[in-house]
Amino acid sequence: MTGRTGGDLVIETLTALGASTVFGIPGQHALGLFDALSRSRLRYVSSRVENNAAFAADGYSRATGEVGVLFLSTGPGALTSLAGLQEAYSTAVPMLVVASQIPLSGLGARRKGMLHQLDDQKASAQNVTKAQFSVHHPSGIPSAIQDAWAESVTVPQGPVWVEVPQDVLLGEVxxxxxxxxxxxxxxxPPRAELVEESVRWLAASDxxxxxxxxxVRRSTHDAQHHLRRVAELLDAPVVCTPGGNTAFPWEHPLSLGSWVEDRHVTDLLEDAEVLLVVGSSLGEVTSNYFTLVPRGRLIQVDAEPRVLESNFPTLGVRADAGQALSALADALTDALPDALPESQAAAPAWHGRTAAQAVAAVNARVAARLDEQDLGRERRFMADLRAAVPAGMQTYWDMTIAAYWGWNCWDARSGQFHSAQGAGGLGYAFPAAIGGALGAGERTLAVAGDGSAMYSIAELAAAVQHGADVTWLIVDDGGYGILREYMEGAFGQATATELHRPDFVALARSFGVPAEEVAVDQVGPALGRTLERKGPAVVVVRTLLRMWSPTHLD
Structure with missing residues (x-):
């Protein structure tokens, strides 16, 4: 090829939009795309499995705030990515996916038997992406990429799919x-009448x-600052969901942390005259597995219309979280008397307690409930992790017992907490942490169980190839630990949860990655040693962590 091609148009448009890094794996129909990539300034990060490439682009986006760009090949490559895209879609992570397609002559199943052919590839992506575009002519490439990028960064953000046939990518333009x-x-922004009605409810609520x-975390409109303004104006306790972890400072006297799975916290939410829910669907985990039964009125703010009132009757405010909180804070400042914040702080509105006293009492009851259970190993483990991890480090967590603890008790401080709680698929942490490390230019931490680690073990090669500064902590309990605990609790025994234990240290070293296995009480020093290295490192802890028992209703 001597002239410019459709692949060049893809690369040129991405570069003009501000992309700097792309993730993915080449394939036969995508060769024109990757050939054009070789002539560009874009950094290419290869993975070993397409699903993990999607996780890596997701982790890059979360760490940098940029759009994660993913290149996919046709058919099996595209389909293999879908579980990773489901996580980004359910967690509102902006990504742009460029997938190749069979040649134009084969589209619409007019010609059968083409390699990698799907009857309708775009339909396969429909459940896990915000929007899907097909390009049939080179001149349509820049507009499609540009429109897809705008869609991906519009709240609710998410992955957007663009597919380009092989001959369009290869053809001269x-x-x-x-x-x-x-x-x-x-x-x-929120509609004015909804802000006014919300303020009427909030101003009248004790x-x-x-x-x-x-x-709140995903908003680009300073939502965390405005959340604090609203909370302090209303003297309102704040609990963060797993996805919202770090949205409100844990050390604040109105903070309930992220203990959404604790019944004591649920009791307080039920007792509110008005419950203001921002950037959450009040879904399974946040509603404490649908045991939350609010007795007061609900205001729900979310950028995604289908989320509003999906689980509870609410006053639904379709808006970006930051814009809505800013409007509420401004309106409340005008609506509330000047002395109200101080008088509220001194008023025993929460059954003889001020809001701060009520929060302190709930936090104390949560701690007391944990004290009553034999959870010394688990609490020490989480405390050792927290002490060893720098305050600003980005951390990525697989669906493992340690992550379930992290959802509730991990204070991310000035860093951020990322987990796969959106879709709940396995294998997220390590490839996402690779993307995060390469994007932020800083060491990241991935936490996985032995079951989920096997989903992404091949990405040790990618981490070495790209020099990613990632510490991978593998908590090895010989099986799918959380499923084991669920089944033992429900049926008295676990079935199909036990796994053959590979030698993770030897596996890591075979890739050229420094690795060590340590006792559970030595995890802190082991993590600390990895901070002094460059490139990936693996720490393995063989231990059985258990979940806490929730507080049940009488």
Missing amino acids: LVPPVQDALAVPYDH RTAIVAGGG
Whole structure:
């Protein structure tokens, strides 16, 4: 090929939109795309499995705030990525996926027997992406990429799918080089009448509580600052969901941390006269597995219309979390008397307690409940991790017992807590942490169980190849620990949860990765040693962690 191709148009448009890094794996129909990549300034990060490439692009986006770009090949490659895209879609992570397709002559099943052919590849992505685009002519490539980028960064953010046939990627083009591209997200401020009605409810409430979800963290409109303004104006306790972990400072006297799975916290939320839910669907985990039964009125703010009132009757406010919180804070400042915050702080509105006293009492009851159970190993383990991990480090967690603890008790401080709680698939942590490390240029931590680690063990090669500064902590309990505990609790015995234990240290070293196995009480020093290295490192702890027993209703 001597001239510019459709693949060049893809690369030029991405570069003009501000992309700097792409993730993915080549394939036969995508060769024109990767050939064009070789002529660009874009950094390419290869993975060994497409699902993990999607996780890596997701982790990159979460760490940098940029759009994660993913290149996929046709058929099996595209399908293998879908579980990773489901996590990004359910957690509102902005990504742009460029997938190849069979040649135009084979689209619509007019010609059977083509390698990698699917009857409708785009339909396969429909459940795990915000929108899907197909390009049939080179001149349509820049507009499709630009529109997809704008869609991906519009709240609720998420992955968007663009597919381009093989011959369109390879064909020479007359379109001049793309020099500029603009993708502006659609704005979603709250409607004025909804703000006014919300303020009427909130101003009249003596006991308001706030649930802060992932939408607060994902907002680009300073939502965390405005959340604190609203909480302090209303003297309202705040609990963060797993996705919203770090949205509100844990050391604040109104903070309930992230103990959404604790019945004492659920009791307080039920007792609120008004429950303000921002950036959360009040789904399974946040509603304490649908045991939450609010007795007061609910206001729900979310950028995704289908989330509103999906689980509870609410006053639904379709808006970006930051814009809504800013509007509420401004309106409340005007609506509330100047002395109200101080008088509220001194008023025993929570059954003889101020809001701060009520929060302190709930936090004490949570700690007391844990004290009553034999959880010394688990609590020491989490405390040792927290002490060893720098305050600003980005951490990525697989669906493992340690992550279930982390959802509730991990204070991310000035870093961020990322987990696969959106879709709940296995194998997220390590490839996502690779993407995060390469994006942020800093060491990240991945926490996995032995079951989930096997989903992404091949990415040790990618971590070495790209020099990713990632510490991978593998908690090896010989099986699918959380499923084992669920089954033993429900049926008295576990079935199909036990796994053959590989030698993770030897596996890591075979890739050239420094690795060691340590006792559970030595995890802190072991993690500390990895901070002094460059490149990936693995720490293995063989131990059985258990979940806490929840407080049940009488």
